[in-house]
Amino acid sequence: MLSSVILMARPSWVKGGPRIVKPIPGPRARKIIARDERVISPSYTRADPLAGEEGWGVYVRDIDGNVFLDLSSGMFVLNYGYSHPALVRAVQQQAAKLAHFAGTDFYYDLQVELAEELVSIAPGRFAKRAFFVNSGAEAIEAAFKCVRWHTRRPRMIAFTGAFHGRTFGAMSLSSSSARHRKFFAPLVPGVSFMPFPYCYRCQFAQSYPSCDFLCVEYIRNSLATTTPAEEVTAVITEPIQGNAGYIIPPPEYYPMIKELCEEHGWLFISDEVQTGLGRSGRMFAIEDWGLTPDIICLAKALAGGMVPMGAMVARADVMNWEPGAHASTFGGNLLACAAALAGLEVLRKQRLVERARKLGRFALAKLQEMAEENQLIGDVRGRGLLLALELVEDREGKRPAVEERDAVVRAALSRGLIVFRGGQSTIRVAPPLIISKRELELGLDLLGQALNEVWKKCR
Ligand SMILES: Cc1ncc(COP(=O)(O)O)c(C=O)c1O
Numbered sequence: 001m002l003s004s005v006i007l008m009a010r011p012s013w014v015k016g017g018p019r020i021v022k023p024i025p026g027p028r029a030r031k032i033i034a035r036d037e038r039v040i041s042p043s044y045t046r047a048d049p050l051a052g053e054e055g056w057g058v059y060v061r062d063i064d065g066n067v068f069l070d071l072s073s074g075m076f077v078l079n080y081g082y083s084h085p086a087l088v089r090a091v092q093q094q095a096a097k098l099a100h101f102a103g104t105d106f107y108y109d110l111q112v113e114l115a116e117e118l119v120s121i122a123p124g125r126f127a128k129r130a131f132f133v134n135s136g137a138e139a140i141e142a143a144f145k146c147v148r149w150h151t152r153r154p155r156m157i158a159f160t161g162a163f164h165g166r167t168f169g170a171m172s173l174s175s176s177s178a179r180h181r182k183f184f185a186p187l188v189p190g191v192s193f194m195p196f197p198y199c200y201r202c203q204f205a206q207s208y209p210s211c212d213f214l215c216v217e218y219i220r221n222s223l224a225t226t227t228p229a230e231e232v233t234a235v236i237t238e239p240i241q242g243n244a245g246y247i248i249p250p251p252e253y254y255p256m257i258k259e260l261c262e263e264h265g266w267l268f269i270s271d272e273v274q275t276g277l278g279r280s281g282r283m284f285a286i287e288d289w290g291l292t293p294d295i296i297c298l299a300k301a302l303a304g305g306m307v308p309m310g311a312m313v314a315r316a317d318v319m320n321w322e323p324g325a326h327a328s329t330f331g332g333n334l335l336a337c338a339a340a341l342a343g344l345e346v347l348r349k350q351r352l353v354e355r356a357r358k359l360g361r362f363a364l365a366k367l368q369e370m371a372e373e374n375q376l377i378g379d380v381r382g383r384g385l386l387l388a389l390e391l392v393e394d395r396e397g398k399r400p401a402v403e404e405r406d407a408v409v410r411a412a413l414s415r416g417l418i419v420f421r422g423g424q425s426t427i428r429v430a431p432p433l434i435i436s437k438r439e440l441e442l443g444l445d446l447l448g449q450a451l452n453e454v455w456k457k458c459r
Contacts, residue, residue, distance in 0.1 A: 009085065014059050017442065018069045018416025025049035026064025047406075047421065048413060055082025058435050058443075060418070068413070071431045071443045072420040076242070076274050079301035080346050081432040087304045090342035091335050098334055103132070104327040110337035117344055118313050121283055124292040127316035132309070132332025136273035136299035137165025139310035142326060143236070143269050143295045144169040144188075146314055149321040151267070153233035154189075157219070159196040160203070161423075163243035164236065164271055173236055176243050192227040194219045196241060197249040200379045200390065201398065208250050216256045223264075234267035234294075235260075239285040242274035245423025246381050246388035254289035267294040267318060273310070274386075277301045278347055278433055281357030281384025288383065294318050306339035352433040359440055360384035363429065366444045374448075376404055376455045387429040388422060389451075400425035404454050411450035417443055 025033060029051035053063045058081055060074075061067050073079060080087060094110075103111050115130035122128055131142050144156070156173060158164075163176040171180060172188035181187065195203045195215045204214040223229045235257060241247040261268050270293035275285035277298065282288055284296060295318065299310030310331075312319075330336075347353065364382040367389060371377040378392030378401075391401040391408065405425040412419050422428040429447070431440060 011054065011056050013054070013061050013065075013067060014056050016067070018059070018067050018446065020066045020414060020416055022064040022066060024062075024064075024066060024413060025051065026062070026066065028063040032063065048409070050413070050418075057081045057083075058432050058439050066416065068416050068418045069439065069443045069446070070418045071429050071447070072418050073301075073430050073432045074305055075300075075420065076279070076430050077300045077305040079277060079279060079352070079433045080304045080343055081434045082305075084304060084343075084346060084434070086342045086346050087306050087339050090338040091306050094335055094338035100334060102329070103332045103334075104329060108334060110334055110341065111332045114311075114332070114337045114340050114344075117341065118298075118311060121344075122296050122313045123284060123287055124315065128313055129316050129319045131312045131314070131319065131326065132336075133299075133311065133328050134308045134330050134333075134336075135165070135310050136271075136297065137167040137170040138328065138331070139273060139297035139299050139312045140164045140170040140173065140236075140271060141167055142312040143234075143297050143314070144173065145326055146295065146312065146319055146321060147234040147267050147269065149325055150318050151233040151265075153231050155227060155231045155233060156191045157227070157232055157235040157266070158191050158193055159237055159241075160193050161196045161198060161241050161244040161247065162193075162236075162238055162271075163241070164238070165273075190231075192222060192232075194222065196237075196244075196247060197253050198241075198244070198247045199250060200247075200381075209252075213252065213256060216253070216260075219257075219260060229264040229266075232264060232266050234269050236269040236271060238271045238273075238275065239289070240275050240280060240383060240386060242428075243422060245390060245426030246383075246386055246428060247423075248381050248383060249289075251289065254286065254291050258291050269293060269295040269297065271297045273297055273299045277343075278353040278356050279384055279386050279430065281353065281360050283353055285383065285386075302343070303336045303339040304343040307333065307336040309333075309336035309340055347433075350434065356384040356433045359435065359437060360387065362437065363387055363440060363444060366441075366448075367429070370444075370448050370451060374451050374455045376401055376408075376451060376458065382429075385429075385431055385433055385435075388426050389429070390423065390426045392425065404458060407454045407457075408447075408450050411453045412447055415446045415450060417446040417450070419447060 119128035158173040164170040199208040270286040295314040303309035379390040393399040
């Protein structure tokens with residue numbers, strides 16, 4: 001069941017696994033970085049000097065010949081791995097046949113076919129519609145506009161620590177970092193931020209489950225003071241907060257939020273840009289709370305990283321805006337649709353959702369074992385192949401071990417392993433869903449070595 005998923009045409013450099021042949025950054029990477037620094041926007045936050053050249057499965061080779069096992073899936077995009085042959089073939093064939101045809105003004109089959117697929121896999125036994133875009137932020141913008149158009153209400157409820165993207169609407173709904181917002185005001189007005197249930201660091205200094213859900217009480221109080229309930233159009237949430245470091249609310253939380261939605265006529269938007277399409281061991285992470293959202297936003301893994309793509313899938317009665325209300329030249333482009341359809345077939349045929357659930361249980365247990373030995377690890381979290389280690393200076397005080405976390409990420413890189421940062425001092429582990437158990441074990445061993453190296457230095 002959990003043996004390797006067979007991919008075609010395995011390049012020779014993959015044999016031998018992760019290895020560093022030139023110190024990072026190597027001479028060729030250094031040249032690219034120097035040129036990049038002259039002409040590319042300085043707004044990107046490149047923390048690690050990697051210059052990629054070729055990818056296959058769970059491996060990526062940099063321009064100097066270093067080979068990395070990527071437990072970040074190219075920033076949570078490559079659920080099907082690098083260069084999955086089914087997706088490559090689908091894009092190549094479509095490019096040769098018809099690469100672009102204005103989907104906003106004319107029709108084509110692939111867009112309808114993909115919409116049919118998405119509305120059938122999205123939870124809820126009601127009619128749904130899809131709207132296609134080119135990124136996660138655009139999917140959020142579309143949802144934001146859609147709920148306003150539908151309800152004519154001006155306010156949104158979002159959460160502390162949330163990240164929904166960097167365009168104006170998405171940024172206005174996000175609160176993960178002041179750096180994302182600084183000097184961009186005024187933002188879209190009418191967004192009320194409510195405390196997210198980050199139970200490891202409860203904002204009310206409570207402990208779950210004896211906390212009486214003060215975070216939900218806070219929302220109720222806000223309705224009586226700052227946020228008139230009848231002005232609220234929707235609640236938007238990442239079911240598991242991604243950039244914040246995979247924060248997983250307790251099982252009771254979302255049903256309580258949904259109850260508030262029903263009480264006040266609010267819509268529920270699930271931002272599944274990072275969590276959707278099997279990553280959490282469910283097709284959509286929100287399903288773990290038994291909830292049916294009114295709108296789901298997707299991007300990242302949707303077209304497997306072949307072509308930029310995002311989508312908003314909404315209840316048909318909610319997506320009732322009129323012609324001209326919203327559109328996108330490239331949204332639902334033919335190449336993106338071909339890649340997404342091929343990806344969904346891989347997801348289904350290779351039972352990747354189930355695979356993520358099983359491998360996730362294995363990985364979570366391994367990370368918990370590491371935490372028994374390594375005192376740097378304050379908290380271990382995970383659902384499916386969406387896992388996190390939060391590092392602390394001391395387990396009592398829980399002071400975020402920011403420098404140590406960065407040192408672990410670098411120590412992992414020096415062993416040929418890519419993991420990614422999240423939150424203040426968290427390491428995110430989110431491998432491609434096609435990873436074999438052996439590869440996952442290897443990646444976690446390398447991570448364990450990196451953690452121990454840094455922990456030894458701290459003692
Ligand atoms: C949950 C979530 N929503 C939205 C976005 C924005 O996506 P994009 O960068 O494609 O605009 C991201 C990106 O990291 C995300 O993680």
